[in-house]
Amino acid sequence: MPFSNTHNAMKLKFSANAEFPDLSKHNNHMAKILTPAMYDHLRSKQTPSGFTLDDVIQTGVDNPGHPFIMTVGCVAGDEETYEVFKELLDPVIQDRHGGYKPSDKHKTDLNPANLKGGDDLDPNYVLSSRVRTGRSIRGFCLPPHCSRGERRAIEKLSVEALDALDGDLKGKYYALKNMTDAEQQQLIDDHFLFDKPVSPLLLAAGMARDWPDARGIWHNDNKTFLVWVNEEDHLRVISMQKGGNMREVFTRFCTGLTKIESLFKAKGHPFMWNEHLGYVLTCPSNLGTGLRGGVHVKLPNLSKHAKFDEVLKKLRLQKRGTGGVDTAAVGGVFDISNADRLGFSEVELVQMVVDGVKLLVDMEKQLEKGGSIDGLMPAQK
Amino acid sequence: MASAFTKIMTVRNTAVLLASLGAGTVATGYMLSDNAALSATDRTKLYPPSSDFPDLRKHNNCMASALTPALYAKLRDKVTPSNWTLDQCIQTGVDNPGHPFIKTVGMVAGDEESYEVFAEVFNPIIKDRHNGYDPITMKHPTDLDASKLTSGMFDENYVLSSRVRTGRSIRGLSLPPACTRAERREVERVVVTALSGLKGDLAGHYYGLGDMTEAEQQRLIDDHFLFDKPVSPLLTCAGMARDWPDARGIWHNNEKTFLIWINEEDHTRVISMEKGGNMKRVFERFCRGLKQVESLIQERGWEFMWNEHLGYILTCPSNLGTGLRAGVHVKLPKLSQDARFNKILENLRLQKRGTGGVDTAAVGDTFDISNLDRLGKSEVELVQVVVDGVNYLIDCEKRLEKGQDIKVPSPISQFKK
Secondary structure (H helix, E strand, O other): OOOOOOOHHHHOOOOHHHHOOOOOOOOEHHHHHOOHHHHHHHOOOEOOOOOEHHHHHHHHHHOOOOOOOOEOOOOOOOOOHHHHOHHHHHHHHHHHOOOOOOOOOOOOOOOHHHOOOOOOOOOOOEEEEEEEEEEOEOOOOOOOOOOHHHHHHHHHHHHHHHHOOOHHHOEEEEEOOOOOHHHHHHHHHOOOOOOOOOOHHHHOOOOOOOOOOOOEEEEEOOOOEEEEEOOOOOEEEEEEEEOOOHHHHHHHHHHHHHHHHHHHHHOOOOEOEEOOOEEOOOOHHHOEOOOEEEEEEEOOOHHHOOOHHHHHHHHOEEEEEOOEOOOOOEOOEEEEEEOOOOOOOHHHHHHHHHHHHHHHHHHHHHHHOOOOOHHHOOOOO | OHHHHHOOOOOOOOEOOHHHOOOOOOOOOEOOOOOOOOOHHHHHHHOOHHHHOOOOOOOOEHHHHHOOHHHHHHHOOOEOOOOOEHHHHHHHHHHOOOOOOOOEOOOOOOOOOHHHHOHHHHHHHHHHHOOOOOOOOOOOOOOOOHHHOOOOEOOOOOEEEEEEEEEEOEOOOOOOOOOOHHHHHHHHHHHHHHHOOOOHHHOEEEEEOOOOOHHHHHHHHHOOOOOOOOOOHHHHOOOOOOOOOOOOEEEEEOOOOEEEEEOOOOOEEEEEEEEOOEHHHHHHHHHHHHHHHHHHHHHOOOOEOEEOOOEEOOOOHHHOEOOOEEEEEEEOOOHHHOOOHHHHHHHHOEEEEEOOEOOOOOEOOEEEEEEOOOOOOOHHHHHHHHHHHHHHHHHHHHHHHOOOOOOOOOOOOOOOO
16 A cells, blocks of 8 residues: 555544455455454554554455465565564464574575585486566665655665676566566566566555556576566575586575675665564565475376375475466476575575475386385485 | 654664666765664654655556656655645555546545645646636536426336436545555444434345355346455555455445445445336436435434535545436437447547446347536436436437437536636
């Protein structure tokens, strides 16, 4: 909702019960945790920039959720949201991130030298490798809450920082509202272009306001390092390439991120980070590392095996179709990535992907030969 | 207002940002430390109106035509008594640039006072949309005396159905873009309580959207009464679909000729309709029903939003005045093929739509014909325009059937100046 929301003061004329949302048909983390008492306790609060409890939960009220998929149902409007509304968000985080406690500390590790192996995933099976994360810029409100002036300031700052990158990271920015038809087509062909969100989860949180003002895509000339500006988060950072050299992808990811971070710091705007939540992003599901590292891998035999899902669970991996979240796999090719975001470092998560995918490919090869995978079953990570 | 809440977090000294920020910002020389959190009031200093002014270069709606950087600068930091802002009024117009051929309004009211606090933007929009009506100098006539309607019985060989609709807002409660859940539930309570007092041919029943059974839902769909969660981005961007389906519902009388939608685009939408050509009876029921609902809410100390310049206050400026659309479904196979059809409609101040409603195409030769205007003429006047106009159209159709020629009528006046 638009910033400086002093409209909240008016709601206090009505009782908490009169205002409490009807969550009886809801199935999301927010609905499971928010009680009338908690609502009563938190509804008079605001973050300094004016983000309120109703702003946090609106998306969860408007989107009851799916009987099988548990969505989060809340968003942050600024860094302070996680503090001011911790009574709600700490249990949501605990629920979403496997029991992560309010007292837990999150470890950040963006040193690619700490990754073991990862440069030899079999390219006959692993078609492409990719690591993505998000970053928020301290001092600005997040996409659900920022004003046009802030969003433009975020864009300007980001473009200045990215323009300072050189070497294999040197690149160019394409603002969504200025791009030519030719540029647009190229970005679509490269699978880089993002479009106005259509998901009601995002729309109800106010993230598509003023589209396409101050939104854009930056990528390096080599097309292996890509940054989205002002989509669901201030920045989404993506490193990717064809083949199975996850090590190279992760190295470029870390190098690029570290460089960008120091450029922003030099301008007086470090990234939002703290030792409890790690990197702070709009959706609580992306806290910690915000990292999804994954591959597109051919597993036609293994994917039909009765124990496939169990193996993935043990490896702390997640499967998706190659169209991304909620798509189905096509031709036995799966997107396999880490299931966790918070409570493990970046190196640890990518290590899980590297080791896990290696095992999956070994299993696939076994099944191809008509062998059994029983001897290869991993322990629970 | 804001100050009480900005004390929640301590604000350490804040910092230079502005030289590095967007175009038009003024450097103020603040220093931002790692943990500083800017208060809402700090933000208004840090981001002057010029940095927030929307990019409207590709826009074609009434708001984009009316809003200048100077007006925005003047009004950005103002709030209505319920703390509604200009940015919130215009968000739908910023998010929906519009169509090259259709000029949408692009701005909504969050409460009755929006039209006053932001009058400098609303008034030119009202003028633009309502054919030059000037809210400052002109007065809008309200007249719900159905007995004044003449010749309100159409030839039923041509007219299949007749309908009149309008909207009403409950004074003291915010409008759909802005209302809190408690306010919306209060609107529902006030209106449903009043409607339960209706008797005779108006006696009926309320169906809350969240509570209805599958059977009730199917029946309401079959009766063409059920409304669904808005999908139009014009409405969703204005925040009108929040908390759906909480406190939304449909009331209708047992005879299914008087229907009220609660908390869709407006607090209430009131519809009187029936098959056939008896517009007189439809309008009579419309006026009687509206007046009875009004006195029932007044018994409990409530009233409708209304003033002498804008008439009945509704969410969208396009519905000010009477908020009235009176129309028929009418068969005009020959006339609709005549090259003069559109000009005749224009001069009669009528509008054609497909029978699926606004933006649908006509199926076969049956058209939805209704009044174009909403503000500046009374309810009686507008329904008379429809009655006279449709009678004229039917007369043309009959002439063409007999091979006679027709005449384009001279344009009728828009409103008394």
